[in-house]
Amino acid sequence: MSAGGNLLNLGIVLAVISIMIVVCPILSAVFMYRGDITELVTPNIDELRDKIEDFFPTVEYVGCEVIGPEFSMKVMFNVTNNSDRDFKFTSMNFSVYCSQHGKVLLGYGYGAGLPLTISGRSSRILSLHVIFTTEGLIHIGTQHRGDRDFHAILKDMVVVAQGVEVKLGEEIDVGPIEIPP
């Protein structure tokens, strides 16, 4: 065969290789997923949803107590990390209102002992510390002194966890709290 013929052959071989290296993987993918071709182009949504749900820890209210002598309050939650990875709370801020007299601002709170890292598949107590304002202290002193069933509402909660800032629209009712006489 002439040199020109060999060159032509090489050109054809190279062109075939060019096409094969692109087409063959796609064809084999289509062949392997011929039963349900949508599986080939979409992730497993159900499995993904389950794992994503596990990523967010479950929070359970434990209790709260008024601590003196400066008259502040400690609210405790049990946080369970259901995933295999660590979960980190960096900061937490919120306002505290009287549950009975909804518009009365009692004080402000923050997460104590933060940052808090909860290891995978474990639980830890997350403490929130509440500092009452002067008006809040007067309200409790005049309206709720000696109450055994006082409830407070945590509002405008801003949580920073895993580098993401989350503003919770939901109000959290905490109680019953025993107010000293």
Next chain:
Amino acid sequence: MEFREVNWPGLACSISAATIVLLSVLYAAPWWRVTIGDGVGQAEISPLDYKASLAGASIEVPIIWFLNIGSKLTMVSCAVAMFLYSVTTRKSFSRQLLGFAYKKPLLLLGLFAVTLVVSTMYVETFLGVYVPLMGTASVLFSEGGVTANVPVSTSFTWVFWLAVATAVLALVAKIYDLKVRMREPCAREKA
């Protein structure tokens, strides 16, 4: 083979193409990386590899694995053909090897860039989420009274710049080849 007969940009291109494949096989080295929050999500993407996770869950799309295989084979064929061409520039078949090899890194890089730009534009248009190609942005999500401010940062890795260098070297190899071939008839005429 004489040293002056070697197409040095072509040889460098074949070495960098081989390095990209090797980095992919050994370390799944990405070209572009996106990080969501502090370990909330991450994606490491290149035409040769794909790895993405959200909230600890791995997001696997099977077709991407097969496309990655195609891209790896493309880069391997480029490295081999470019190497053979570079050391046999005077042979009759060398031009065909060059024609086969030089377009491949350009094509891969171009397709990757277009896919990346189109994907980020798609996400912004249809999901209302701005994801920069390079840098940091804050993405605001709101649902059921909960508002989340999610920091998203993206960056090109050094492997991407190696891929850019490979594409440039492939182009330079082609130009170098044209120059050499144009010079040859002139030299023959002078002789």
